[in-house]
Each structure stands twice: as C-alpha cells, then as structure tokens.
Amino acid sequence: MPRLLFLAHRIPYPPDKGEKIRAWHMLDHLANAWEIELGCLVDDPRDLDHVPTLRGRCAQVEAHPVRGRWQAALRALARARPGRPLSLGWFHHPALAAWVRRGLAERRWDAALVYSSAMAPYVMGPGAHRTGFRRVLDMVDVDSAKWQAYAAGAAPPMRLIWAREARTLAAFERRAALDFDRTLFVSEAEARHFVSLAPDCAARVDWVENGVDLARFDPRQDWPNPYPPGAVxxxxxxxxxxxxxxxxxxxxxxxxxxxxxxxxxxxxxxxxxxxxxxxxxxxxxxxxxxxxxxxxxxxxxxxxxxxxxxxxxxxxxxxxxxxxxxxxxxxxxxxxxxxxxxxxxxxxxxxxxxxxxxxxxxxxxxxxxxxxxxxxxxxxxxxxxHDWRATLARLDAVLPVSGPGQAR
CATH class of the missing domain: 3.40.50.2000 (Glycogen Phosphorylase B;)
Structure with a gap:
C-alpha cells in the first residue's frame, strides 16, 4: 500500500469535538487504501489512552503531549516574528518537527495530508518538495476570517492582537495554498470565500464537506433520559x-x-x-x-x-x-x-x-x-x-491511489 503522512494539530480520537470528528473520519477512510503514519499533538492527557485505538488503524502513531494554554501561549510568543501568525508558534513542537524532517529526508511517504493551516509549516520548504510527493492541506475553514470577527467585537488591546493575527494568518494561508498541491475547505462556500481573498490560489482549491455518523447518531435507539421529569x-x-x-x-x-x-x-x-x-x-x-x-x-x-x-x-x-x-x-x-x-x-x-x-x-x-x-x-x-460515505468520495479524488505503493 502507498504510505501517507497524516498530520493533525490535535489527536483525532476520540471524535468528540469539531476538528477531531472531521480528522478521524478522514483518517479512518483513508486507512482503507493507504498505510498511514500519524503525527499529532495531544493537549488533553486523557486522550493518550486512545493511542492504541489509533495504532489499530495506523502503521505508526507519533503523538506528542503539549502542556496547557499558558505554556502554548509562551511558546507562541517565543517564536513570534514580524509578519508571522502567533498560531504557528502555538502548534510548533520540536520533536514532532524533527520526526517529520527525518521522514521527508528518508522519502518514507508517498503523500501527505496536513490537517489545519497551523500544521502546514511542518511540510513546507525545500525538504518537502519532490516529484511524486503529493501534499494536501485541509484548512477546513478560513481561520483568518474568524480572527477578524474576534477583532471586530473586541476592545483594545485584544482588538489589536486579533487584528494582527487575522492579517498575518491571511497572508500565510495564501502562501501555504500556493505551496501545497491542493488545499481543502469544509464547504464550497468556504472555498469560494478563500478564493475571493486569494484569487491566485483558485486552481489549487477544493472542498470536502463534513458528514455525520448516521449509525452513531440514531434516534431509534433507546436513549436514557438525562433530564428531570417534566422538563422542557x-x-x-x-x-x-x-x-x-x-x-x-x-x-x-x-x-x-x-x-x-x-x-x-x-x-x-x-x-x-x-x-x-x-x-x-x-x-x-x-x-x-x-x-x-x-x-x-x-x-x-x-x-x-x-x-x-x-x-x-x-x-x-x-x-x-x-x-x-x-x-x-x-x-x-x-x-x-x-x-x-x-x-x-x-x-x-x-x-x-x-x-x-x-x-x-x-x-x-x-x-x-x-x-x-x-x-x-x-x-x-x-x-x-451529509453521509460521510458520500462526502469523503471527494477526498479520494484529491488523494487518488493508482496502484500498490503508488500515489498521484
């Protein structure tokens, strides 16, 4: 089977919140056709209990615990540079970066799927560019627009901080989209919004919509009532x-x-x-x-x-x-x-x-x-x-497998 590097800013299991739900369903789907090596950060120590589950779907799991929000903020500030988004420093982990660099140098992977713009730097630069190595970035959302919205409703000094993050992240999102072979978003509308901001990226942009696990969220099951009697x-x-x-x-x-x-x-x-x-x-x-x-x-x-x-x-x-x-x-x-x-x-x-x-x-x-x-x-x-089986068909088109050990 061809080998895929899957990078995520949070461990994609258990799929109990937004970004983890999408990442897990993508990983689980791709594992049917790819031998996956997963690199991820773990911000909740309890999630380390789920690494064995991921190893059941992946050839290798490189999961690195990170400390709390204050430590992450200090990391981001330590790596702050003019014009650089703080979120890139927030999600930088030296050991994970070294693992990725070794894998790239050894040409261990046939393709890479990088989940979220904050993880894009791990697979950018000269060491990541080689013929036949397809790199797909799943930005999911236009995160810079979220920071812009934060800034609009904030008072100083946070208004200035968030406005800076929106501005610098928007510039980085464009650079990353031009660097990767393909950049995905969660919907056609989100993809079109990004293209309106970065029209030179249009030919490299696609989308894979979110789905829902219809078997897991099944109203026909006999669910216990957690509410008090008579509650509305x-x-x-x-x-x-x-x-x-x-x-x-x-x-x-x-x-x-x-x-x-x-x-x-x-x-x-x-x-x-x-x-x-x-x-x-x-x-x-x-x-x-x-x-x-x-x-x-x-x-x-x-x-x-x-x-x-x-x-x-x-x-x-x-x-x-x-x-x-x-x-x-x-x-x-x-x-x-x-x-x-x-x-x-x-x-x-x-x-x-x-x-x-x-x-x-x-x-x-x-x-x-x-x-x-x-x-x-x-x-x-x-x-x-929004059946995952249908929505993920677009992912197969973005990361096609042409034969054993071959990706294109």
Whole structure:
C-alpha cells in the first residue's frame, strides 16, 4: 500500500469535538487504501489512552503531549516574528518537527495530508518538495476570517492582537495554498470565500464537506433520559471553552431564554459540553440554565431535548453540532451563521432565525407544536446531504491511489 503522512494539530480520537470528528473520519477512510503514519499533538492527557485505538488503524502513531494554554501561549510568543501568525508558534513542537524532517529526508511517504493551516509549516520548504510527493492541506475553514470577527467585537488591546493575527494568518494561508498541491475547505462556500481573498490560489482549491455518523447518531435507539421529569429542555452541545460557543450560549441565556420564561411549564436551557469557561459556569446562576460540563455521551441529551439550538454569531464552515442534532431527528433552531454550509431547507428541515426576538419566536413555535415534522425532515436531510460515505468520495479524488505503493 502507498504510505501517507497524516498530520493533525490535535489527536483525532476520540471524535468528540469539531476538528477531531472531521480528522478521524478522514483518517479512518483513508486507512482503507493507504498505510498511514500519524503525527499529532495531544493537549488533553486523557486522550493518550486512545493511542492504541489509533495504532489499530495506523502503521505508526507519533503523538506528542503539549502542556496547557499558558505554556502554548509562551511558546507562541517565543517564536513570534514580524509578519508571522502567533498560531504557528502555538502548534510548533520540536520533536514532532524533527520526526517529520527525518521522514521527508528518508522519502518514507508517498503523500501527505496536513490537517489545519497551523500544521502546514511542518511540510513546507525545500525538504518537502519532490516529484511524486503529493501534499494536501485541509484548512477546513478560513481561520483568518474568524480572527477578524474576534477583532471586530473586541476592545483594545485584544482588538489589536486579533487584528494582527487575522492579517498575518491571511497572508500565510495564501502562501501555504500556493505551496501545497491542493488545499481543502469544509464547504464550497468556504472555498469560494478563500478564493475571493486569494484569487491566485483558485486552481489549487477544493472542498470536502463534513458528514455525520448516521449509525452513531440514531434516534431509534433507546436513549436514557438525562433530564428531570417534566422538563422542557432546550439543548446546546459543544466545547464550552471555545469562544464562539461561549458567546452563543451567553447570548441565548441572557437575551433569548427570558423571552420564553412566561410559558408553563417554563423551558430550561441545558449547556452540554466539556471545559466550560468561567463565563459559561456563571450562567448557571440564571433561572432555568443548567451547565453540565463534560458528559460521557451527548446523544441522550440530544435525543430527549424538546429543541436543539445553535445560536452562534461567529461561525465558519459547517457546524457538527447542527448535523448531529438533525441526525438525532431533533427540531433545530439556528442562526444564519450556524446554518451556513448545511444541505437543508429552512422551514422544512430546521428553522433559521436572526436576532433575539425572532430566535425566541422560532423556539416558541417548536415548543407549541407548530412544526411536528421538523425532526423527521432534519434526519432525512442530513442522510441525503451529509453521509460521510458520500462526502469523503471527494477526498479520494484529491488523494487518488493508482496502484500498490503508488500515489498521484
């Protein structure tokens, strides 16, 4: 079998949050045709327990633990240079870089798939350029646009820091796309957005959409009910230290939920996800708001929710939380930002609303039974448009195998 270097900024197992879900499904799919050597960083020591699982799918796993956010920030500052994004230093690991350099020098791999722009420098430069060695970069999203959005809503000094990151990262994203043979994004819209910013990269850009594991997120299973008797739960799922998620649940709890409080019984808002930030934990003081922290499985919370909400106002690409809730046949109410990239029809498969009043009205309509077929339509939509088996077919076209030991 041909040999593939797969680099990821986080260990791609377990597939329990956005970037890990996409990386795992790509790796698992490619392992059917490639002998994979995985290089990755591990920011949660508990994830090291899953290295044996990855070794069952990979010929080699080079997993390097990294310390917490403060240490990563110091690493980024130590490697800061004029015009260089701080995120590149954040994800630089000397031992992993040395392992990649040795593999490139030995010509051990026939191709490389590099997951996220922050990992691109590992496979750039003269040592990475040789005939027959195909390099594919999965940027997933235009990350520089996310930093730009952060800057727009921030006060000094963070506005200046994030604006600098947006500017320097945008320049680096363009350089990386020109350096790699192919650069992927999570949706056609995201790819087109990047091309609008870097038109000279157009011929090198493609996209592979996110999917959802329909067997894993199956509403027909008998899921235990995690909610108290008589509850009318509204649920949000996600990693709760991630700023867009923090801002989303804060806005919903403070601006939307009070508009639903006159109902009987009053609905409750359940924020389900690991590593809740202090601002999220503080929301539990509000009437009707529950913050669970990490849970063994989000699926029971989805299965028994009256409605799943995705009130994100900063979002890039395709939101896995939306796909998963729809796969569980739950009515979903999303902002336009959270809906972007989802192959579904608003009003038939989910509801899309903007602004606190409209969002509350959409949630209220679901609770009132105004959309009885919404959950079933949601499941049908993601089954038709976001089955991993179909979405990953585009990846085979980007990384084709022409014969044993040969990639092109």
């Amino acid at each position: 739960p509204i649920v949000f799922t996600g990693t709760m230290g991630y700023r867009p998620n923090v801002e989303a649940v804060t806005w919903f709890a403070e601006a939307v939920l009070p508009r639903l409080g006159t109902r009987t019984p009053a609905p409750s808002f359940w924020i389900v996800g690991a590593n809740p930030a202090a601002a999220v934990r503080a929301l539990a003081r509000l009437p009707g708001v529950h913050v669970t922290g990490s849970v063994p499985d989000v699926r029971p919370f989805l299965a028994h929710a009256a409605v799943a909400v995705a009130p994100l106002r900063i979002a890039r690409g395709i939101q896995n939380k939306v796909l998963e809730a729809m796969a569980m046949a739950r009515p979903v109410v999303a902002t336009p930002e959270a809906f972007a990239g989802v192959r579904a029809t608003p009003g038939r498969d989910l509801l899309v609303a903007e602004g606190a009043e409209a969002f509350a009205a959409a949630v209220a309509a679901v609770l009132d039974g105004a959309h009885p077929g919404l959950g079933a339509a949601a499941r049908a939509a993601v089954a038709a448009g």
